[in-house]
Amino acid sequence: MIRAFLAFATALFLSGPALAAVEIQEVTTPQGFEAWLVEEHSIPFVAIEIRFKGGASLDPEGKRGVTNLMTGLIEEGAGDMDARAFIAARDALAASYSFSVHDDALTVSARFLTENRDQAVALLREALVNPRFDDEAIERVRAQVLSGIRSDETDPNSIAGRTFDQMTFGDHPYGSSRDGTLESVAALTRDDILAAHRAVMAKDRVFIGAAGDITADELGAIIDALLSDLSETGAPMPETAELALTGGVTLVPFETPQSVALFGHVGIDRDDPDFFAAYVANEIFGGSGRQSRLSDEVREKRGLTYGVGTFLADYDYADLLLGQFATANDRMAQAIEVVKDEWSRIAQEGVTQDELDEIKTYLTGAYPLRFDGNGPIARIMVGMQMQGLTPDYINTRNDKVNTVTLDDVKRIAERLFRPEELRFVVVGQPDGVENVN
Template identity: 30%
Template sequence: MKTEQRRLGLLGLILSSALALGACASLSAPTLSGDAAKLQSLAELDGQAPTRRTLEIQTWTTPQGAKVLFAPAHELPMFDLRLTFAAGSSQDGGVPGLATLTNAMLNEGVPGKDVGAIAAGFEGLGAEFGNGAYRDMAVASLRSLSAREQRDPALALFAEVLGKPTFPEDSLARIKNQLLAGFEFQKQNPGKLASLKLFERLYGQHPYAHPSDGTAQSIPAISRQQLQAFHARAYAAGNTVIALVGDLSRSEAEAIANQVSAALPQGPALPRIAQPQAPKPGASHIEFPSNQTHLLIAQLGIDRRDPDYAALYLGNQILGGSGFGTRLMTEVREKRGLTYGVYSGFSAMQARGPFMINLQTRAELSQGTLALVKQLLADYLREGPTQQELDNAKRQLAGSFPLSTASNADIVGQLASMGFYDLPLSYLDDFMRDVQALSIEEVKTAMAKHLDPEALVVVSAGPTVAQKELPPPTDRPAELPSTVPH
């Protein structure tokens, strides 16, 4: 269905929805500097962060109303183009799965070409088409050589796919069957069942509540006419962000953006999604015959433009967002052997996305493990991080941050995220500056402001069995549980 995984870079979206679904950015100077173009030895860094690629981001609006972000990159004779539409499942309008089906059908047919001819057209040009739909957004992308003999026909086909999809009935039936088969498969996946239930609990009647792929009840009734109407409304030029990176001049980038924008339906941006209401806290359990119990512990987090984003990102890295060495991983896995992995994250979206802690553990220890995780969260919100934890997290982030612009695909994902969430062009530099300046108290204050250990929504999926006491913490925990439910 989704022929390209969303690549929004390190900071496009935390945890993705949603991801989500999700997840999901100064930039000044067009190319890699001489030093940055060379491989670096870690020994040469001497404790400093690796050199990060410096970009020159330019922005404008097409005559049809599409917002464009462009970064020239002349190292390779190719370009990456990504269109991001406010056309995710939050725009389904009471027809769950409408956005997903529309996006999946884009490359199934255009006038005079069926899905096979479209695929052969891109392949014959050495070009790559990608698409996907999520809660906030739908995307379509093109990667092509920048030489005109490949670029022009690839762009012409891409513009047809986005602007003139025919939504053939035979393809619609096939993709519906694929979705319905997926729903049957989900019934055997306790983690997926728990995730679906969690979003229902967190969001109630909000557009984020229903699954992006729709439901077994909604998908069969969706018609070709509904897809056409959704495309005309949600794939309009004014509802689009165009991100473009590669071996192009400014005039070539403008011509590409204008060509694609003119091919789209003409219309304005759709209204922003309203903020959700806080859900009722408490626990829900899904009975499932397995040895493992999946635990999802969540509450509403923040939207993507929240001023506390940097502080929450850093605070979560210490709590459970960066793998080994986090508080949750140390206490739950390393000292007690209760799980192979426990992770936390904010999924910041157009409206308030979820903050979530997720893990799976042995069924007979699930209640004790849940109590332990909730206590660790409460302790962290009360105490805040230590200076060593803060310094280590800053150092780790500084070391990994250059990966967010390591390739043209990474950069186009960053630009798409910046444009879609209305972030400033200086976002990447601003973020690193803000993170490195944070104090213990600022991180503690931000985490405590946005998280409440008494407001948690908990969903578990597993068997109801007699519970055992947790083992005490030790340097040599017992055998870790299997990651595969039995």
């Protein structure tokens, strides 16, 4: 039955309204929750996305990793059901729930059939409001988290990310892994987990999107049933991060035949008037969706890596422009120099009209493909809400891309790409690479 449902669910996810048919309704529930809804009644299936702002950045001092551990336990039993009973009940309904935590949000994704909607919602409510946090489940999930932390300690990519974050954010929550440390996770108690549940999953920080076979009135009743018994208010949000990053190279010695590099500096705020110009500029320079300038210079022309890219990292309390690649130890020094040269070139010269025209065609053509089912639509709507966008953004986004001019890109490239501030963190044993402060 489970395999049959997975096949059915895949078909449902891949079907759904096309971009032209995405009409967002703004719904206010009887108890005052705000949600966005796209009705699609052709298939008896509903996707709901719930996101609690704050996420792992709300970990109390000395309790790093508690939100991550709590999130991993939500589905490990609820109400009068232990973990096995809860999973059996979920599978009997052919429902799907997933819970994940990131630096800025805890996300709940629910997928269920219309015929089982009431039972699936009731079961999800138990997980959200009455998680058991049984001792046996705590120790089992704790062991999984600790195993992941130990694995990360020997993974070059994880080491690079951890080093870069610590250098950039210092004591801010972004400066350490949301998984916690071996010591912090081992010391967490059930009371710590209960406190994290109250602090993170609260009514005053929730964003909701839904798509599928459901009306506004039905969604309002479901949301009230799911969330009305949660904490009224959660923990205070963190302060804006003060970035301590400076230009240079940081080498972390690690025995491996291939080194990895993470690089970047301060980025641009999502609300900045030049954000779309910056987005377009970065897609030309190092975007992953097409052949970028950086990929052409580092990979295609010189064969220094299998892949290289850059991206705008939009945290709630910080903004970065980041990139990464891996290469053989004897090629890392050359690859770094090529990246630095290209960073300077785009800052000084901008891009060409052909590059701009090509990326506009790509970005506007690819955008509708994101809306390939109820689940992705619900997820996109929640992301839009958290970024402070309005429902008409879906219909105006491509216009914003198309209005970016060559002068806009040149102006923002000079401002955004700062060669003198570019910091590389390299993990490995690269030839000719030394610490540069």
